[in-house]
Amino acid sequence: MVESVLRATLLGLQLGMTLALIAAGLTLIFGMLDVINFAHGALYMLGAYFGTVIAGQFGSFWLALLLAPLMVGLVGAAIEILSLRPLYDRNPLYHILLTFGIAIMIQGAIIQIWGAQSRQIPIPDLLSGTVAVGPVNYPVYWLFVLGVSTVLIGIVWLAIERSDLGILMQASAHDTEMVSALGIDVSKVFTGVFVFGAILAGIAGVLLGGSRSVHPGMGFGIIIEAFIIVVIGGLGSFRGAVYAALLIGLVTAYGALIAPTLTELFLFIMMAIVLMAKPSGLFGATEAA
Amino acid sequence: MKSVVEFFDRSQASPTGNELLSGQGRLAVLVSIVVLALFAPIANAYEPFWLNMLVRMMIFALLALSLDFIFGYAGLLSFGHAAMFGAGGYAAAMLITDVTANALIVLPIAMVVGAVVAGIIGWFSVRAHGIYFAMLTLAFAQMFYVIAFTDLPATVLGLESFTGGDNGLFGIQRYETFGVDFTSTLLYFYLTLATVALSFVALLRLSNSPFGRVLQGIRENEERIQFLGYNVQRYKVLGFALSGAFAGLAGGLYVPFQSVSHPGLLHWMISGELVVMLLLGGLGTLWGPMLGAGLVIFLEEQLAGFASWEIILGGIFVVVVIFAPQGLAGAITSVRNDPKNVVTNAKRAIRNYVDKVRK
Structure with missing residues (x-):
């Protein structure tokens, strides 16, 4: 009993931290750009596929972890500059439709290039096998994923709260006109935020690509989970996204112990309760409307 | 962030539905129905596959119409219309298997089920706004x-x-009403055409009734409508339930036609695709979304042969969003009103796009 609870806790934390990487990008893009990015799951998937290719070509997981997210960042830059930039002054509905279309395109391109069968990123020997955590034998790779995601989330948190760049990002989101009048190229800041979110999603893709299967349906599979997290945490709130991601990760892991089939239902019920009680989410600003 | 909420509350399109009530509009609707009715036997004789696709196009047109009624008019973006579609479908499947295959009994019940599900979802959801x-x-x-x-x-x-469960209910037979057997695709086509045409007229009337005007008023300025003494929440729930009834009707037509009711009907991808159909067709025009639904089904069907159909379909969405935000309906209206300047307008749209990208 104690063992399965401990195992579930570790698994939940790991799942939560990786989900936080995806949700953080989603919520940052929403908070700064006002864009609900349906293509975020597709970027995560792209990270995993780039990871399989690089790890397969060069036989190095570490190179994949380094390069694949950067490549996803490049794709993100192309998406932001070529398609989102002309649409900022439009109804956000069009952002949803646009990113939905892009997600479909990326999924189609992946099936076209790599086929529909599922793959996996080979993990290095250093990270394979299990290690004893108290009474539980736990896979080393999963601990590694937990560690890397936690450190990354910590760095991003500090960067947003403390660095000049983070403050510039917050200011651009708060008052675009004012920042622009101060001589700062706001559209570059926007591109930067989108690329940053894409890179985080790409990292999550490589990390989870080592433990889960990589297949063309994974993008749309994760996007709803990420949305639930962002909505529960509060749209646009980074802190909220991280806490909510941990919450969802743990609920999923414990739920698998108690009633596996109903876990998903429970996630939606949680989201509905939060939305009805406090529509702006647990950490969001109070509802504008 | 505030702007998103406001945008969603007051969508920018300005639907009136009046163009359909004008003499020309009525004629266009009538002509489309007659053309469809005459085209069906020809399609059936030469390529039955086309008839099959036409039926599915019309059913999704009805579903898109139901969403346009609540989204285009009342400004309530439902991202869950698949629930009503699927509920109507499951209701029809169970009734046909266990009770009766009479369309005049099953379809109204599918509508009621859709309305009830929408009523429940709506009652909880109208507490929140916009996104x-x-x-x-x-x-x-x-x-x-x-x-x-x-x-x-x-x-x-x-x-x-x-x-x-995940297999769903299968082996659902098609309708049989007072001795008329709708098993043949041609007869099912006429059943669908009649149902969709009647629903279209009903929703068009409803949109332009005092009730529809109040819904439009809520979209434009909810507070003012409230101050005028209308119970805004009740109007929203009622509008949502009405929309759900027609979504349920679409489900009731779809399931016996496909002979299977499965959970995929309720999945959010259907709701997402539906929103795509609406925007592609032209929000708040009633006829645009129907066209958009038909086009999406047509493209999915035609492009399925290519390995990369998703790339093309996604690409079309992206291009339409960037260059023709009013959708098909907007493009058609603009060409009709101003046929000489089509090239100039297109050039301007492209120049505009390049300017914004370079910014």
């Missing part, structure tokens, strides 16, 4: 999906099977 409303409808619709997928009612009630 939060959309997320709530999504959450509730996905709950229905999970319930159908895991066959929760069977577990709770101790039955062997209720929704059939």
Whole structure:
């Protein structure tokens, strides 16, 4: 009993931290750009596929972890500059439709290039096998994923709260006109935020690509989970996204112990309760409307 | 962030529906129905596959129409219309298997089921506004999906099977009403055409009734409508339930035609695709979304042969969003009103795009 609870806790934390990487990008893009990015799951998937290719070509997981997210960042830059930039002054509905279309395109391109069968990123020997955590034998790779995601989330948190760049990002989101009048190229800041979110999603893709299967349906599979997290945490709130991601990760892991089939239902019920009680989410600003 | 909420509350399109009530509009609608009715036997004789596709196009046109009524007019973006579509479908499947295959009994019940499900989802969701409303409808619709997928009612009630779990309910026969057997695709086509045409007229009337005007008023300025003494929440729930009734009707037509009711009907991808159909066709025009639905079904069908059909379909969405935000309806209206300047307008749109990208 104690063992399965401990195992579930570790698994939940790991799942939560990786989900936080995806949700953080989603919520940052929403908070700064006002864009609900349906293509975020597709970027995560792209990270995993780039990871399989690089790890397969060069036989190095570490190179994949380094390069694949950067490549996803490049794709993100192309998406932001070529398609989102002309649409900022439009109804956000069009952002949803646009990113939905892009997600479909990326999924189609992946099936076209790599086929529909599922793959996996080979993990290095250093990270394979299990290690004893108290009474539980736990896979080393999963601990590694937990560690890397936690450190990354910590760095991003500090960067947003403390660095000049983070403050510039917050200011651009708060008052675009004012920042622009101060001589700062706001559209570059926007591109930067989108690329940053894409890179985080790409990292999550490589990390989870080592433990889960990589297949063309994974993008749309994760996007709803990420949305639930962002909505529960509060749209646009980074802190909220991280806490909510941990919450969802743990609920999923414990739920698998108690009633596996109903876990998903429970996630939606949680989201509905939060939305009805406090529509702006647990950490969001109070509802504008 | 505030702007998003406001944008969602007051969508920019300005639907009137009046162009359809004008003499020319009525003629266009009538001509389309007659052309469809005459085209069907020809299609049936030469390529039955086309007839099959036409039926599915019309059913999705009805579904898109139902969403346009609540989204285009009342400004409520439902991201969960699949729930009502699927609920109507499951209701029809169960009734046909266990009770009767009479369309005049089953279809109205599918409508009632759609309205009830929409009423429940709406009653909870109208507490939130804009994008939060959309997320709530999504959450509730996905709950229905999970319930159908895991066959929760069977577990709770101790039955062997209720929704059939992830397999769904299959082997559903088509309607048979007072001796008329709709098993042939041609007859099913006429049943669908008649149902969709009647629903279209009903929703067009409803949109331009005092009730529809209040819904439009809510979209434009909710507070003012409230101050005028209308119970805004009640109007929203009622409008949502009405929309759900027609979504349920679409489900009731779809399931016997495909002979299977499965959880995929309730999945959010259907809701997402539906929103795409609406925007592609032209929000708030009633006829545009129907056209958009037809086009999406047509493209999916035609491009399925290519390995990369998703790339093309996604690409079309992206291009339409960037260059023709009013959708097909907007493009058609602009060409009709100003046929000489089509090239100039297109050039201007492209120049505009390049300028904004370079910014």
